Amino acid sequence: MGRTTRKLIVAALGLALSVNGCTYFAEQPEVYPDKFSPAESDRAWVSKSNEYVIPTQERPPSTIPEPRVSSAGNKYDLPALIDIALSNNPETRQTWEQARAAAAAYGASRAPYYPDVSAQAPGGYEREIFELPGQNAVLRQWQITPMIEFTYTLIDFGRRDAGAAAARAQLAAANFSFNRKLQDVVFATQRSFYAIGAAKAAVQAAEQNVELAKTDDEAVSHRVDLGLATEPQLLLSRQTVAQSQYDLASAHLLVREAQASMAVALGVAANTPLDVPSLESLPIPAGLGGQVDQLIETAVRSRPDLAAQVATLDARRAAVEQAKAQFYPTVGIAGNYGTQNWDYKFDETPNVVANQPQYTALLTINWDLFTGFKRLNDVRQAEADRDAAGAQLKTLEVDAISSVWRAYYEFQTALSRYEYAKALLAASQESYDANLDTYKQGLSTIVELLTADRDLANARYTIVQSRADLLTSSAAVAYAVGAIEQPPRP
Numbered sequence: 001m002g003r004t005t006r007k008l009i010v011a012a013l014g015l016a017l018s019v020n021g022c023t024y025f026a027e028q029p030e031v032y033p034d035k036f037s038p039a040e041s042d043r044a045w046v047s048k049s050n051e052y053v054i055p056t057q058e059r060p061p062s063t064i065p066e067p068r069v070s071s072a073g074n075k076y077d078l079p080a081l082i083d084i085a086l087s088n089n090p091e092t093r094q095t096w097e098q099a100r101a102a103a104a105a106y107g108a109s110r111a112p113y114y115p116d117v118s119a120q121a122p123g124g125y126e127r128e129i130f131e132l133p134g135q136n137a138v139l140r141q142w143q144i145t146p147m148i149e150f151t152y153t154l155i156d157f158g159r160r161d162a163g164a165a166a167a168r169a170q171l172a173a174a175n176f177s178f179n180r181k182l183q184d185v186v187f188a189t190q191r192s193f194y195a196i197g198a199a200k201a202a203v204q205a206a207e208q209n210v211e212l213a214k215t216d217d218e219a220v221s222h223r224v225d226l227g228l229a230t231e232p233q234l235l236l237s238r239q240t241v242a243q244s245q246y247d248l249a250s251a252h253l254l255v256r257e258a259q260a261s262m263a264v265a266l267g268v269a270a271n272t273p274l275d276v277p278s279l280e281s282l283p284i285p286a287g288l289g290g291q292v293d294q295l296i297e298t299a300v301r302s303r304p305d306l307a308a309q310v311a312t313l314d315a316r317r318a319a320v321e322q323a324k325a326q327f328y329p330t331v332g333i334a335g336n337y338g339t340q341n342w343d344y345k346f347d348e349t350p351n352v353v354a355n356q357p358q359y360t361a362l363l364t365i366n367w368d369l370f371t372g373f374k375r376l377n378d379v380r381q382a383e384a385d386r387d388a389a390g391a392q393l394k395t396l397e398v399d400a401i402s403s404v405w406r407a408y409y410e411f412q413t414a415l416s417r418y419e420y421a422k423a424l425l426a427a428s429q430e431s432y433d434a435n436l437d438t439y440k441q442g443l444s445t446i447v448e449l450l451t452a453d454r455d456l457a458n459a460r461y462t463i464v465q466s467r468a469d470l471l472t473s474s475a476a477v478a479y480a481v482g483a484i485e486q487p488p489r490p
Contacts, residue, residue: 088267102174109167115152147338155331162322169315176308192262197279198468199254205460206248213244303482316386329367421466428459
């Protein structure tokens with residue numbers, strides 16, 4: 001191979017490397033960061049990989065345990081659904097992990113009560129030149145210096161105590177927040193359970209209304225055949241049939257929407273099949289077992305979110321004490337013990353091998369005399385955070401009292417509405433039966449019959465909704481008070 005050929009090959013390799021190098025750097029974010037952001041202001045960013053797609057194993061499950069044998073038959077009763085929700089809902093897992101993190105932080109806050117102990121063993125070879133009169137000397141040395149060191153704070157004027165107190169209060173806040181999240185999940189499951197039951201009952205009512213409208217249509221058709229009714233009256237009855245079928249389709253949609261809400265509460269995919277018993281099989285609460293003032297007192301005393309805010313306020317108070325303690329010095333002790341081992345030769349002298357212990361024991365005082373007003377402003381910030389936490393506690397207390405008050409009277413109203421709805425349904429049924437009978441006898445008009453039909457249909461929807469509202473409002477009172485009870489595990 002000639003010299004010219006070799007030069008061409010080297011040049012080609014250099015060109016290829018330079019091109020590849022330019023291509024490499026052109027793809028690096030530190031060189032061209034705009035290539036990693038949306039290219040246009042009016043075009044969506046498209047990922048070039050599946051890096052940000054939720055892994056299959058982390059997606060919500062599409063199956064849930066089979067319902068246990070209960071009074072609900074082969075359907076999921078409320079305790080079973082609550083148990084599934086508490087096990088599957090990712091929000092409970094999130095707050096649980098946050099509480100565990102707070103517990104670890106509390107453990108870490110106790111570290112300053114213990115001494116810090118460390119070990120080190122620097123070693124290696126050193127060659128150093130020394131300038132001597134008229135010549136240079138060389139030191140060649142192998143050395144290793146194993147050493148153990150410790151420090152311990154004797155007095156810190158409350159720093160450790162305040163830090164541990166703040167971490168302990170934050171742990172309590174996280175634990176209470178976890179308890180409230182469990183109540184959130186339970187209440188969401190209860191509300192979805194009653195919504196599904198109401199939606200299914202609404203479907204049944206809508207199906208009955210379709211049959212009712214068809215019965216009216218048959219009666220009108222019969223009278224038309226006898227020449228006792230007109231074509232417009234028949235069209236009016238057909239319109240009622242179409243409206244009832246439209247309402248039936250809407251009722252089926254309500255069932256799907258309620259099932260979607262239940263899936264969110266359970267932490268499962270919305271296409272997970274589940275069935276719940278009808279509302280008619282559920283007992284109706286007769287009362288609340290207490291007056292509104294008693295319930296408010298219970299809520300203020302026992303609601304986990306209020307207790308969490310009290311703990312947060314305690315943490316902010318401890319932070320104030322910790323910030324004030326920074327103005328004072330810290331007093332401690334420090335020491336180390338080790339050996340210095342080396343093998344050295346200075347210029348042409350014989351090798352010297354040495355092994356000598358070394359140790360220190362010190363009393364230390366550290367005091368930052370001036371930090372640019374940082375400590376003063378740290379105290380101001382901590383005091384402001386403390387006052388903000390106190391104001392937040394008052395806000396939550398007012399909201400809690402308001403929610404209990406509202407839930408109490410919503411329950412009382414729902415209880416009255418349910419009683420009225422039962423009376424309305426009975427009266428509407430009697431009215432419809434009477435109008436249908438008199439219409440067949442030619443003693444009432446089609447308008448009167450369809451009006452009675454409409455009133456009976458509305459009464460059926462009303463009794464369904466009022467029953468669901470009563471059950472939901474009863475659960476809402478327990479949630480507002482913070483007295484939701486979890487079902488025992490099977």
